[in-house]
Amino acid sequence: MITPMEFLMWxxxxxxxxxxxxxxxxxxxxxVEIFVLGRxxxxxxxxxxxxxxxxxxxxxxxxxxPGTFKSAPFDxxxxxxxxxxxxxxxxxxxxxxxxxxxxFGIAWPALPNPVVDAITAITxxxxxxxxxxxxxxxxxKFLSTPGDYxxxxxxxxxxxxxxxxxxRVINPYPLALGLHxxxxxxxxxxxxxxxxxxxxxxxxxxxxxxxTFGRKxxxx
Amino acid sequence: MASSHHQPTDGxxxxxxxxxxxxSLGEIxxxxxxxxxxxxxxxxxxxxxxxxxxxxxxxxxxxxxxxRRPSVIWLSFQECTGCTESLTRSFAPTVENLILDTISLDxxxxxxxxxxxxxxxxxxxxxxxxxxxxxxxxxxxxxGPGANPGYSTIAGVSNYxxxxxxxxxxxxxxxxxxxxxxxxxxxxxxxxxxxVAVQDLVKDKPVINVSGCPPVPMVITGVLxxxxxxxxxxELDQYNRPRAFFGQAIHDRCYRRxxxxxxxxxxxxxxxxxxxGWCLYRLGCKGPMTYNACATMKWNGGTSWPVEAGAPCLxxxxxxxxDAGGFYKALSVPPGKPGDTLLAAGAAGAAVGLAAxxxxxxxxxxxxxxxxxxxxxxxxxxx
Numbered sequence: 016m017i018t019p020m021e022f023l024m025w026x027x028x029x030x031x032x033x034x035x036x037x038x039x040x041x042x043x044x045x046x047v048e049i050f051v052l053g054r055x056x057x058x059x060x061x062x063x064x065x066x067x068x069x070x071x072x073x074x075x076x077x078x079x080x081p082g083t084f085k086s087a088p089f090d091x092x093x094x095x096x097x098x099x100x101x102x103x104x105x106x107x108x109x110x111x112x113x114x115x116x117x118x119f120g121i122a123w124p125a126l127p128n129p130v131v132d133a134i135t136a137i138t139x140x141x142x143x144x145x146x147x148x149x150x151x152x153x154x155x156k157f158l159s160t161p162g163d164y165x166x167x168x169x170x171x172x173x174x175x176x177x178x179x180x181x182x183r184v185i186n187p188y189p190l191a192l193g194l195h196x197x198x199x200x201x202x203x204x205x206x207x208x209x210x211x212x213x214x215x216x217x218x219x220x221x222x223x224x225x226x227t228f229g230r231k232x233x234x235x
Numbered sequence: 236m237a238s239s240h241h242q243p244t245d246g247x248x249x250x251x252x253x254x255x256x257x258x259s260l261g262e263i264x265x266x267x268x269x270x271x272x273x274x275x276x277x278x279x280x281x282x283x284x285x286x287x288x289x290x291x292x293x294x295x296x297x298x299x300x301x302x303r304r305p306s307v308i309w310l311s312f313q314e315c316t317g318c319t320e321s322l323t324r325s326f327a328p329t330v331e332n333l334i335l336d337t338i339s340l341d342x343x344x345x346x347x348x349x350x351x352x353x354x355x356x357x358x359x360x361x362x363x364x365x366x367x368x369x370x371x372x373x374x375x376x377x378x379g380p381g382a383n384p385g386y387s388t389i390a391g392v393s394n395y396x397x398x399x400x401x402x403x404x405x406x407x408x409x410x411x412x413x414x415x416x417x418x419x420x421x422x423x424x425x426x427x428x429x430x431v432a433v434q435d436l437v438k439d440k441p442v443i444n445v446s447g448c449p450p451v452p453m454v455i456t457g458v459l460x461x462x463x464x465x466x467x468x469x470e471l472d473q474y475n476r477p478r479a480f481f482g483q484a485i486h487d488r489c490y491r492r493x494x495x496x497x498x499x500x501x502x503x504x505x506x507x508x509x510x511x512g513w514c515l516y517r518l519g520c521k522g523p524m525t526y527n528a529c530a531t532m533k534w535n536g537g538t539s540w541p542v543e544a545g546a547p548c549l550x551x552x553x554x555x556x557x558d559a560g561g562f563y564k565a566l567s568v569p570p571g572k573p574g575d576t577l578l579a580a581g582a583a584g585a586a587v588g589l590a591a592x593x594x595x596x597x598x599x600x601x602x603x604x605x606x607x608x609x610x611x612x613x614x615x616x617x618x
Contacts, residue, residue: 021555045588128496
């Protein structure tokens with residue numbers, strides 16, 4: 016039988032390497048393909064700068080469109096809350112910064128643990144609210160595919176297991192930490208092949224959109 | 236008279252036990268110069284360690300005072316004697332030490348004077364005299380039944396045979412140290428001697444694990460004191476460790492914890508952070524996953540403990556701590572070189588993406604080439 020420590024070392028060691036391999040291979044393959052395919056040549060005379068337009072939209076999409084907010088305030092507010100919380104928990108928790116430092120060689124200051132703890136709790140509640148809304152809202156429910164629920168779970172579980180490990184709800188600790196790492200590995204493995212790819216492609220989409228309009232001289 | 240309650244160091248079998256003829260623990264302590272006050276202080280500490288209300292201290296004192304010397308057989312297998320050192324090398328004769336002196340340590344390689352056949356006879360005699368009542372303390376792991384017994388033998392007897400034979404008449408088994416409790420260093424990968432822990436072999440007797448490399452002396456004596464006082468085993472955690480001592484993580488009781496929460500770390504062993512006593516997480520401290528009493532009871536009579544001395548916790552009271560990654564690598568840092576994996580896989584992914592992109596472009600070009608233009612007349616003719 017596998018011991019909790021063996022499980023932890025397995026998730027930290029070979030499985031982490033495997034997950035990183037699939038993640039990097041899949042993501043780079045998809046991104047490079049998008050770049051290489053490029054865009055159809057536009058023969059019209061440009062009326063403005065594509066680059067400036069692209070960069071402007073990259074930023075301006077952070078502003079919520081008033082029409083969208085009016086028609087779906089819940090999605091805007093809850094969406095912003097849990098996306099922000101997820102990014103903070105991922106990038107500003109001390110042990111995560113240590114991991115990033117060991118993998119990429121770069122590090123940055125982290126937030127105090129109680130702050131990250133509170134933000135994680137809010138993020139978990141935000142994700143639960145998002146799921147409830149998806150199940151209760153007739154249109155959202157109609158539009159949801161099984162894949163949407165799977166991706167919700169894949170996103171929710173790393174946060175949940177991390178929260179439980181931090182508060183020592185699961186014992187022994189190597190099992191708790193191993194479970195957390197395992198759920199993150201599932202996240203990494205499915206990321207390049209599901210809608211989670213939007214973490215990276217959203218920036219391309221924004222830029223291309225803005226560039227198209229910028230070239231046409233749209234004042235946006 | 237003396238032979239009735241002293242270790243049979245001359246190799247002669249111990250005489251049958253005569254409980255009434257033996258001095259009680261209280262008598263022995265007083266004879267050794269331990270004051271009533273010092274003894275009660277120890278009892279109060281024991282009560283608090285065992286998470287009992289302070290009102291239990293007099294009860295502990297009363298029971299300990301009248302407790303008779305239980306026979307203890309101490310088996311040392313694949314070990315380094317560090318656990319015995321921990322127990323015996325205190326700065327001054329402490330109450331804990333005297334408690335240990337008052338148990339009838341009938342067999343202990345390091346501490347007994349007898350050797351060879353005489354020593355083995357002492358063990359057998361103690362077993363026969365105290366059948367069903369004696370405590371077996373084990374330090375060190377031992378080659379499992381499937382392993383080559385030649386890796387560790389005593390007087391020509393394999394560790395496995397000696398353990399199983401000795402445990403038969405025991406009331407309980409106390410596995411002292413991480414080797415006895417979980418296999419420890421001998422069991423570390425690749426485990427050449429096929430080492431196993433005591434609890435892997437002893438299934439029909441209660442096994443208490445007092446882990447640590449070595450365990451805190453007070454924890455060893457505390458467990459023995461509890462057994463003497465209540466005559467039963469303490470409440471155990473999932474690893475069969477007394478919850479009173481192993482119930483909380485080092486991290487949760489560490490005096491450097493506020494620095495962890497604030498994100499203030501020593502980055503090396505001699506930087507400003509180290510000098511200011513900041514958290515040692517980045518230097519590999521395993522406090523978050525280690526359950527032990529170091530942070531509260533400290534070492535060397537409450538003088539200090541590893542983290543206070545500036546050394547990160549190695550996690551020595553946890554199973555498989557030798558194989559838990561580098562001692563000086565932060566807990567969240569994986570073994571190996573994940574950066575290299577990421578680069579190599581990323582490069583391979585980029586190549587795949589490039590190939591897919593080029594193929595896609597070719598397809599577009601081929602489609603453009605194959606595109607035939609039609610005139611309105613041609614279309615009308617088709618209709």
